[in-house]
Amino acid sequence: MRYLSDIIEGVAFTELQGSADVEISAIVFDSRKVVPGCMFVAVKGTAVDGHDYIDQAIKDGAIVVICEELPAHTATEVDFLMVADSAKALAIIAANFYENPSSNLKLVGVTGTNGKTTIATLLYKLFIDMGYKCGLLSTVENQVNGRIVPSTHTTPDPVALNKLLADMVYEGCDYCFMEVSSHAISQHRIEGLTFSGGIFSNLTHDHLDYHKTFDSYLKAKKTFFDKLPKSAFALTNGDDKNGNVMLQNTAAHKKSYGLKSMADYKARIIENQFGGLLLNIDGEEVWFKLVGTFNAYNLLAVYAAAMLLEQDGSKVLVSLSKLTGAEGRFEYLVAPNKVIGIVDYAHTPDAVQNVLSTIHDIRKGNEKVITVLGCGGDRDKTKRPIMAKVACEWSDKVILTSDNPRTEDPAQIIKDMEAGVDPAFKRHTLSIADRREAIKTAFMLAQPGDIILLAGKGHEKYQEINGVKNHFDDMEELKEVFK
Ligand SMILES: CC(=O)N[C@H]1[C@@H](OP(=O)(O)OP(=O)(O)OC[C@H]2O[C@@H](n3ccc(=O)[nH]c3=O)[C@H](O)[C@@H]2O)O[C@H](CO)[C@@H](O)[C@@H]1O[C@H](C)C(=O)N[C@@H](C)C(=O)N[C@H](CCC(=O)O)C(=O)O
Ligand SMILES: Nc1ncnc2c1ncn2[C@@H]1O[C@H](COP(=O)(O)OP(=O)(O)OP(=O)(O)O)[C@@H](O)[C@H]1O
Numbered sequence: 001m002r003y004l005s006d007i008i009e010g011v012a013f014t015e016l017q018g019s020a021d022v023e024i025s026a027i028v029f030d031s032r033k034v035v036p037g038c039m040f041v042a043v044k045g046t047a048v049d050g051h052d053y054i055d056q057a058i059k060d061g062a063i064v065v066i067c068e069e070l071p072a073h074t075a076t077e078v079d080f081l082m083v084a085d086s087a088k089a090l091a092i093i094a095a096n097f098y099e100n101p102s103s104n105l106k107l108v109g110v111t112g113t114n115g116k117t118t119i120a121t122l123l124y125k126l127f128i129d130m131g132y133k134c135g136l137l138s139t140v141e142n143q144v145n146g147r148i149v150p151s152t153h154t155t156p157d158p159v160a161l162n163k164l165l166a167d168m169v170y171e172g173c174d175y176c177f178m179e180v181s182s183h184a185i186s187q188h189r190i191e192g193l194t195f196s197g198g199i200f201s202n203l204t205h206d207h208l209d210y211h212k213t214f215d216s217y218l219k220a221k222k223t224f225f226d227k228l229p230k231s232a233f234a235l236t237n238g239d240d241k242n243g244n245v246m247l248q249n250t251a252a253h254k255k256s257y258g259l260k261s262m263a264d265y266k267a268r269i270i271e272n273q274f275g276g277l278l279l280n281i282d283g284e285e286v287w288f289k290l291v292g293t294f295n296a297y298n299l300l301a302v303y304a305a306a307m308l309l310e311q312d313g314s315k316v317l318v319s320l321s322k323l324t325g326a327e328g329r330f331e332y333l334v335a336p337n338k339v340i341g342i343v344d345y346a347h348t349p350d351a352v353q354n355v356l357s358t359i360h361d362i363r364k365g366n367e368k369v370i371t372v373l374g375c376g377g378d379r380d381k382t383k384r385p386i387m388a389k390v391a392c393e394w395s396d397k398v399i400l401t402s403d404n405p406r407t408e409d410p411a412q413i414i415k416d417m418e419a420g421v422d423p424a425f426k427r428h429t430l431s432i433a434d435r436r437e438a439i440k441t442a443f444m445l446a447q448p449g450d451i452i453l454l455a456g457k458g459h460e461k462y463q464e465i466n467g468v469k470n471h472f473d474d475m476e477e478l479k480e481v482f483k
């Protein structure tokens with residue numbers, strides 16, 4: 001229980017109807033989850049307006065309502081707090097409700113189109129290996145000092161987020177490494193958090209369904225750095241076209257990493273093979289278990305962040321060299337007939353290109369590459385033909401299939417992808433909507449030594465069709481056909 005007067009600290013409200021001297025049992029922003037004595041925050045969403053559910057929330061027991069517009073008839077027994085932006089207020093209130101846990105941890109946020117999960121997970125594993133108690137908030141899973149809490153979003157909603165951070169503080173964690181998605185920044189899920197550092201991986205095409213233009217996608221990411229405090233570090237990828245733009249207005253301590261450009265933290269790739277990467281970092285040559293140029297960037301970002309968190313360089317490299325990446329990111333399996341299967345979460349044009357160019361770099365000879373690829377429904381449609389085009393340019397055969405169709409027609413998603421296939425390459429492509437059949441077919445087409453890439457679903461254990469998540473696991477499917 002918390003007093004309203006305490007939890008609205010820092011919220012810019014325009015009017016309070018009622019008394020601030022009232023106890024709140026919980027903060028709720030979904031009328032379907034209202035509990036007696038709670039505060040209901042009415043948020044204007046992308047699908048509906050939470051203000052339309054205020055009456056329902058009051059009927060079910062809400063005693064305080066936060067809103068941008070007052071309803072026509074306001075119940076006198078309920079408090080109303082008017083704010084300019086409910087989503088922002090929600091995040092500040094959630095942080096206050098849980099006693100601002102982020103200020104009792106060293107919280108590091110990772111943002112960018114690709115690499116967030118890999119960087120955050122590696123940081124988490126690294127700091128655990130170095131003896132710290134840590135938390136992780138990621139697409140694959142959340143971890144509170146070793147306890148797994150299933151993840152529903154890359155960045156949780158503000159109430160779940162602050163609750164998880166509070167659990168980390170309670171369990172004595174020193175650090176939390178979290179992914180910061182562009183949706184989370186735009187929807188103010190991270191408002192009110194105190195970050196010790198921010199890391200930028202890269203910016204390429206994704207989520208234009210939501211942000212509309214690349215420029216507004218970039219601005220969303222940049223806002224994260226704009227709001228970092230002076231005491232934090234802001235670490236950017238100096239080789240990314242937008243790396244420096246991200247930091248141009250930040251008050252934080254600016255640092256960069258890169259393989260090509262002048263940067264504060266530099267690395268050079270010496271070997272890149274299926275067994276791992278040999279990198280020269282800060283003058284030391286070290287083998288890592290991760291594969292591919294993109295992972296050289298991820299590893300360097302992790303090393304640089306660890307340096308900025310004042311860790312010992314040699315100790316960091318020893319620990320980092322032992323670590324594997326995140327689940328479903330370039331995980332491979334060899335069949336008895338020597339066909340190699342790779343499961344990877346590449347679901348953007350840039351990621352598809354990176355993973356395929358890595359396969360080209362590290363294959364031994366001229367083994368054929370067969371790519372199985374789908375695109376998610378109810379997500380950015382403009383990336384579909386580009387992902388297919390990139391897959392065709394870098395593969396010998398491509399099977400276009402389903403990812404998570406969600407509420408869309410799988411055949412239409414495949415049609416959108418087919419539009420990107422060069423007519424001359426058409427005879428090397430197949431369209432098979434059933435992902436299981438597509439994987440089986442890829443294996444039937446493969447000769448010993450050939451490489452099958454299953455792209456897009458990585459760690460996911462489901463396929464979402466019309467609101468139902470059916471069990472589906474690319475690695476499990478691969479094991480089945482490899483039997
Ligand atoms: C597009 C998007 O990001 N939507 C998120 C957003 O919901 P919304 O704005 O669409 O909500 P809405 O349905 O319009 O409802 C508006 C408000 O009315 C409330 N409501 C609604 C119905 C009702 O009966 N009663 C009620 O009170 C809702 O609780 C909400 O507060 O806010 C919700 C609460 O935080 C999120 O759960 C929801 O995530 C949806 C499920 C989602 O799929 N999001 C994805 C795209 C996402 O966020 N992805 C990023 C990762 C991207 C990446 O890693 O590349 C992520 O961070 O996970
Ligand atoms: N630094 C990188 N640069 C480009 N591509 C990358 C990089 N790191 C990983 N990838 C590719 O992107 C895929 C997703 O990686 P990861 O899960 O780490 O990214 P993410 O940013 O967390 O993605 P999401 O936005 O879905 O949470 C990987 O499977 C790989 O194909």
Ligand SMILES: N[C@H](CCC[C@H](N)C(=O)O)C(=O)O
Nearest residue numbers: 347375376379403404456457
């Ligand atoms: N965080 C990304 C994940 C995409 C994964 C892919 N399997 C899909 O469903 O499109 C999103 O929600 O857009």
Ligand SMILES: [Mg+2]
Nearest residue numbers: 116117139154
């Ligand atoms: Mg992620």
